Each structure stands twice: as C-alpha cells, then as structure tokens.
Amino acid sequence: MIEKLRQRILDFINSDKDTPVLAGLAVGFYLMLFYYSGNFALANSLIQFLFFTAYYVLVPVVVLYAGYKILPLFKMEGYRKNYLFVVMPVLFFYYIFELIALPFTEKGTLVAIMLVGWFVSKKYRKYYKLFIVLLFFLSVFNLPPILEAAFTKRSTQWQKQPDNIEQVTFKKKPNIYYIQPDGYTNPVNLKDSIHNFDNSNFWGYLNNSGFTVYPNQRSNYYSTLLSNSATFSMKHHYCAGDIEEYSARDIIVGENAVLRTLKHNDYKTHFITEKPYLLINRPDLGYDFCNVAYCDIPFLKDGWSQNYDVIEDLKKQMQNTSQGGNFFFLEKFTPGHISVYKKLLDNEFEKEIDAERATYLNGIKDANVWLEELIGYITKNDPNGIIIIGADHGGFAGFAYSLQSQYKTNNRLKKNSMFGTLLAIKWNDDNAKLFDKDLKTNVNLFRVVFSYLSQDKALLNNLQEDVSYVHLKEPQGIYIYIDDEGKHVFEKLENVQD
CATH class of the missing domain: 3.40.720.10 (Alkaline Phosphatase, subunit A)
Known part of the structure; x- marks a missing residue:
C-alpha cells in the first residue's frame, strides 16, 4: 500500500499536466489549518470561518489560477510552471509573516524568496508539485490541536446553580x-x-x-x-x-x-x-x-x-x-x-x-x-x-x-x-x-x-469553595495552590465531576 502511494505521488510530480487550482488549495489548506491550530479560541465563529476560508484558501487559488491563465495572453505560456514554482512559496511566506513576528524585514525576505525561486525554477520548475505534496503532508501536523478543540466535551452542567x-x-x-x-x-x-x-x-x-x-x-x-x-x-x-x-x-x-x-x-x-x-x-x-x-x-x-x-x-x-x-x-x-x-x-x-x-x-x-x-x-x-x-x-x-x-x-x-x-x-x-x-x-x-x-x-x-487552582505543564495537571482556608498546598485535582 505504501509503495502504491509512493508511486502515485511520483507519477503526480512527474506528470506534465499542470494543477494551478490544486497548488492554491495546498497553500490555503495548510495556512488555514496552521492559523486555527494556534488560534481556535479566537476564531470559532461562523463568520470568521467563512472569512478565513476566503482569505487563506480562495485568494491563493485565484492568484495562482488567474496568473496561470493570463500568462499566455502576453505570449509567456512557457513560463507558467515557473510562475507556479515561484508564487507558491511567496504566497505561503507572505501569510506566515502576517502571523509570526520576525526580527528581520518581511518585504526584503519575500523579494529574496522570489529571486531565489526564479533562478531555481529555470532548472526545476516542473517540480513545483513537490510543494503541493509537501504542504498537504505538513497540514496533517496541524490537525491534532484543532480536532482536540473541536471535539472536546463541552458541558454546561457545572454552571447550574445549587439554589x-x-x-x-x-x-x-x-x-x-x-x-x-x-x-x-x-x-x-x-x-x-x-x-x-x-x-x-x-x-x-x-x-x-x-x-x-x-x-x-x-x-x-x-x-x-x-x-x-x-x-x-x-x-x-x-x-x-x-x-x-x-x-x-x-x-x-x-x-x-x-x-x-x-x-x-x-x-x-x-x-x-x-x-x-x-x-x-x-x-x-x-x-x-x-x-x-x-x-x-x-x-x-x-x-x-x-x-x-x-x-x-x-x-x-x-x-x-x-x-x-x-x-x-x-x-x-x-x-x-x-x-x-x-x-x-x-x-x-x-x-x-x-x-x-x-x-x-x-x-x-x-x-x-x-x-x-x-x-x-x-x-x-x-x-x-x-x-x-x-x-x-x-x-x-x-x-x-x-x-x-x-x-x-x-x-x-x-x-x-x-x-x-x-x-x-x-x-x-x-x-x-x-x-x-x-x-x-x-x-x-x-x-x-x-x-x-x-x-x-x-x-x-x-x-x-475559596480555592485557587493552577493548570501546570510541569508537573502536568490541575493543582490546588491555595485551599479553602487560605493555606498554601500542592494537591493534584483528580477526577473532577461536573
């Protein structure tokens, strides 16, 4: 099974058929999952989901597909693979720089990526599909925190008053x-x-x-x-x-x-x-x-x-x-x-x-x-x-x-x-x-x-109870730091019921 999957990936990469829409989807799919993996609590409304779907997924698809289709109008059909090879990483890092503060100039870095990508594309332009495979593969690593947040048991029972x-x-x-x-x-x-x-x-x-x-x-x-x-x-x-x-x-x-x-x-x-x-x-x-x-x-x-x-x-x-x-x-x-x-x-x-x-x-x-x-x-x-x-x-x-x-x-x-x-x-x-x-x-x-x-x-x-709790990473768990009488303790909370 693994060998068949490997062969399919190689056939896809070596195929002469271009996939600008899939290239845009690969970039957008990764970026959207990357954003939600660290910001689920800030963006769990429907309107935000729709916005980020359009911003992270639709925009790269449109940019890559439109550029791919427009190049022949300027008699540059032979550069379509170069375009996909260069623009995919530029789009990717543009969005990443929006989310992560870096100690260097983002614009200068994007220009450098574009120039390096252009020279590399002259020889390896057909391998832009390797980016597609890599991005879809890396997307998998963003799924666990999203799935954990999405499927965590949400109970309102604890909010019910005793009187x-x-x-x-x-x-x-x-x-x-x-x-x-x-x-x-x-x-x-x-x-x-x-x-x-x-x-x-x-x-x-x-x-x-x-x-x-x-x-x-x-x-x-x-x-x-x-x-x-x-x-x-x-x-x-x-x-x-x-x-x-x-x-x-x-x-x-x-x-x-x-x-x-x-x-x-x-x-x-x-x-x-x-x-x-x-x-x-x-x-x-x-x-x-x-x-x-x-x-x-x-x-x-x-x-x-x-x-x-x-x-x-x-x-x-x-x-x-x-x-x-x-x-x-x-x-x-x-x-x-x-x-x-x-x-x-x-x-x-x-x-x-x-x-x-x-x-x-x-x-x-x-x-x-x-x-x-x-x-x-x-x-x-x-x-x-x-x-x-x-x-x-x-x-x-x-x-x-x-x-x-x-x-x-x-x-x-x-x-x-x-x-x-x-x-x-x-x-x-x-x-x-x-x-x-x-x-x-x-x-x-x-x-x-x-x-x-x-x-x-x-x-x-x-x-x-006048208890103060802390959620620790080390040692991992939820602990009582100050108890109901105001005394400093260190007691792990076990099997808390709603």
Missing part, C-alpha cells in the same frame, strides 16, 4: 458598576518583599470615598478567561478543558448566571471595554449594550492594537440610562501583568524580574489615576450606585514572565502574586456588613452582592 439564585427578587435596584482593572493585586501583596510598593494614598482615597477594601482578596484562577468564566458563572469550572480553549468568551459576555439574575430583576446590562479582547471570536452577546461593534474588530489581529475610552463611553451611555436598574461591566487593561513570554536567557532572569516588576508597578500608578477619575464621575452623577472594583487575577510580579507560572513554584509570595486581586466595594449602606464577611475569592463575589440586594442570607449557604 434558585437566578430567580431571586432584589429588594433594592441600584445601578451596579463592576470595574475590572486587569491584574491589579491586593493590598497585602503590595506590601510584601516582591512588590514593596507604597499604595497608601490610593487606599486612603478609597476609604474616604466610602469603599470597603478587602485586603487579602484573591482569584480562583490565574488568567482573565478562566477567572471571569467562574466569576460570571458563580461556580467553579476547575480549569475544564473547553473553557479557555473554546467557550470562555461565550460565558463571560454571553448569557451567564450573573446576567440572567440581573435580567430577571429587569436590569439593563452594559459592557464597556478598553480593548475587544473578550469579543475577538464574536460571541453571542448577553449584554444589552456594548461599546465595541463587531464590524470594527479586525479579523486578522487579536484586537490589542485597538483602544476605546472607557470613561467617555460610560459618560455617553449613562446619559441614556435611568438612576437604577443598570449593570455596567467596565474593563480596563491597566495595570495589566508582566510580559507573557520569556525575553532573556535563563541566567538573566533576575534582571528581567526587576524590569518587569518596575513596569507593573508603574501600571499600578496609572491605574490609580484612571480609577480616581472614573470613581469621581460615577459618584458625582450616581451617588447611590454600587461601585465594585474587582481585578481578575494578580500581576505575576516576581516571575520573569507570566507563562513561567505554568511550572511548579514553592515560593508563597509568587503564588500570592498570581492570585491576589484588588477588591473594593462602595455599598449602599452599612447593612452590607451582614453579608460580606465571608467574601474571600472572586467566584463568590456576585453571590454575595445578590444576597445583599435581595436581603436573602440563605443564598450564602451555597458559597463556592
């Missing part, structure tokens, strides 16, 4: 402002030896503005997608395989438990974000309003280059809303966290740690200025609103790069840096003290808020 919280009736309906400054760590962490940062002026500002600051608040998960999926579901997902790779954005900005509870109480919901990070894959919005239109989000980029003014967009939206019954999710990517990827050599990690820490702490200063402006505006225009400042995860200070956290560490301060989050709430009245005494982690944030608004303490009987 009737989604049908609870609020006794009061103030506007709620949920402000999320990405990566802003908690007061306890900022005092430790890793951060060593004096943030007393900002804490004083919050106290004077009527906020309750929760000094040792932490997240249950260490990424925006994992953390917010649990927060807006008010349930643990235990790093389920499909969450970060497929359905996190659909949960966070879709019809989640928090939005269903709010809408049951006739709340209008508004999502205002600085960058369209949570919207890249065009999820079905559960919000009544979003400041980012899908038609403005690029298909080929991840949205990080786009910026929207959260405060200005909030001002515009507040002009069209009532003094009660509105929920605003305001997402700001400051202070952020340290760099995701490794920059320096292993023996230069200490230098990188110091540089990343300094950048992160400067981000804290910037976030403070922005938060004071935002809080001042909200308080002036809606003095009875509930304002929640709640970060999604920590800033990873103490690491050389944030993905370093995927390898086991015994350093307690580093683990705190991963999970410690700022939480400060400006409640309506002192009655909140009867409801928030057990608020320790993000997964229980909205259950506590809804218990307060409904004046139903029974909802607090179903608080989730």
Whole structure:
C-alpha cells in the first residue's frame, strides 16, 4: 500500500499536466489549518470561518489560477510552471509573516524568496508539485490541536446553580458598576518583599470615598478567561478543558448566571471595554449594550492594537440610562501583568524580574489615576450606585514572565502574586456588613452582592469553595495552590465531576 502511494505521488510530480487550482488549495489548506491550530479560541465563529476560508484558501487559488491563465495572453505560456514554482512559496511566506513576528524585514525576505525561486525554477520548475505534496503532508501536523478543540466535551452542567439564585427578587435596584482593572493585586501583596510598593494614598482615597477594601482578596484562577468564566458563572469550572480553549468568551459576555439574575430583576446590562479582547471570536452577546461593534474588530489581529475610552463611553451611555436598574461591566487593561513570554536567557532572569516588576508597578500608578477619575464621575452623577472594583487575577510580579507560572513554584509570595486581586466595594449602606464577611475569592463575589440586594442570607449557604487552582505543564495537571482556608498546598485535582 505504501509503495502504491509512493508511486502515485511520483507519477503526480512527474506528470506534465499542470494543477494551478490544486497548488492554491495546498497553500490555503495548510495556512488555514496552521492559523486555527494556534488560534481556535479566537476564531470559532461562523463568520470568521467563512472569512478565513476566503482569505487563506480562495485568494491563493485565484492568484495562482488567474496568473496561470493570463500568462499566455502576453505570449509567456512557457513560463507558467515557473510562475507556479515561484508564487507558491511567496504566497505561503507572505501569510506566515502576517502571523509570526520576525526580527528581520518581511518585504526584503519575500523579494529574496522570489529571486531565489526564479533562478531555481529555470532548472526545476516542473517540480513545483513537490510543494503541493509537501504542504498537504505538513497540514496533517496541524490537525491534532484543532480536532482536540473541536471535539472536546463541552458541558454546561457545572454552571447550574445549587439554589434558585437566578430567580431571586432584589429588594433594592441600584445601578451596579463592576470595574475590572486587569491584574491589579491586593493590598497585602503590595506590601510584601516582591512588590514593596507604597499604595497608601490610593487606599486612603478609597476609604474616604466610602469603599470597603478587602485586603487579602484573591482569584480562583490565574488568567482573565478562566477567572471571569467562574466569576460570571458563580461556580467553579476547575480549569475544564473547553473553557479557555473554546467557550470562555461565550460565558463571560454571553448569557451567564450573573446576567440572567440581573435580567430577571429587569436590569439593563452594559459592557464597556478598553480593548475587544473578550469579543475577538464574536460571541453571542448577553449584554444589552456594548461599546465595541463587531464590524470594527479586525479579523486578522487579536484586537490589542485597538483602544476605546472607557470613561467617555460610560459618560455617553449613562446619559441614556435611568438612576437604577443598570449593570455596567467596565474593563480596563491597566495595570495589566508582566510580559507573557520569556525575553532573556535563563541566567538573566533576575534582571528581567526587576524590569518587569518596575513596569507593573508603574501600571499600578496609572491605574490609580484612571480609577480616581472614573470613581469621581460615577459618584458625582450616581451617588447611590454600587461601585465594585474587582481585578481578575494578580500581576505575576516576581516571575520573569507570566507563562513561567505554568511550572511548579514553592515560593508563597509568587503564588500570592498570581492570585491576589484588588477588591473594593462602595455599598449602599452599612447593612452590607451582614453579608460580606465571608467574601474571600472572586467566584463568590456576585453571590454575595445578590444576597445583599435581595436581603436573602440563605443564598450564602451555597458559597463556592475559596480555592485557587493552577493548570501546570510541569508537573502536568490541575493543582490546588491555595485551599479553602487560605493555606498554601500542592494537591493534584483528580477526577473532577461536573
């Protein structure tokens, strides 16, 4: 069988019959699989699939076929094989350079590929079909991550609530402002030896503005997608395989438990974000309003280059809303966290740690200025609103790069840096003290808020465990880093049930 396949491939390569359409399909098929193998979570909507099919597959087919057919019109029929031999790799690397940042000039490289291809084609032009075979063969290696993402079991069972919280009736309906400054760590962490940062002026500002600051608040998960999926579901997902790779954005900005509870109480919901990070894959919005239109989000980029003014967009939206019954999710990517990827050599990690820490702490200063402006505006225009400042995860200070956290560490301060989050709430009245005494982690944030608004303490009987989980590459698995009592442990999670 292998010998027959080998012979067919050789016959195909040595055949005098040209296949410009197949050449375009080979280039496009590989590129599309290459893109989806690393970006499935960012492009799992139908409209994106159609766009990438046209961009990666149809365009190379048209370019190769059209050029092949046009050459005879200029009496260059003898160069058609040369054209296919040269243009196939040029198209291939043009698309690759769009997806991968390289330390050299892409245009110059493409010109070099074209020139080299032209000279080589003079002797070997008939072997352009070797590119076709090679690309189809290499495409196979892009399939496993796509198939894994496409066929991973997706269960919504874990999102079901243990009580009737989604049908609870609020006794009061103030506007709620949920402000999320990405990566802003908690007061306890900022005092430790890793951060060593004096943030007393900002804490004083919050106290004077009527906020309750929760000094040792932490997240249950260490990424925006994992953390917010649990927060807006008010349930643990235990790093389920499909969450970060497929359905996190659909949960966070879709019809989640928090939005269903709010809408049951006739709340209008508004999502205002600085960058369209949570919207890249065009999820079905559960919000009544979003400041980012899908038609403005690029298909080929991840949205990080786009910026929207959260405060200005909030001002515009507040002009069209009532003094009660509105929920605003305001997402700001400051202070952020340290760099995701490794920059320096292993023996230069200490230098990188110091540089990343300094950048992160400067981000804290910037976030403070922005938060004071935002809080001042909200308080002036809606003095009875509930304002929640709640970060999604920590800033990873103490690491050389944030993905370093995927390898086991015994350093307690580093683990705190991963999970410690700022939480400060400006409640309506002192009655909140009867409801928030057990608020320790993000997964229980909205259950506590809804218990307060409904004046139903029974909802607090179903608080989730205050456990912080990490998904490690080495040793591989899902582990508990901080348990329900706040103790640092290292326990592997086995056979988690929905």
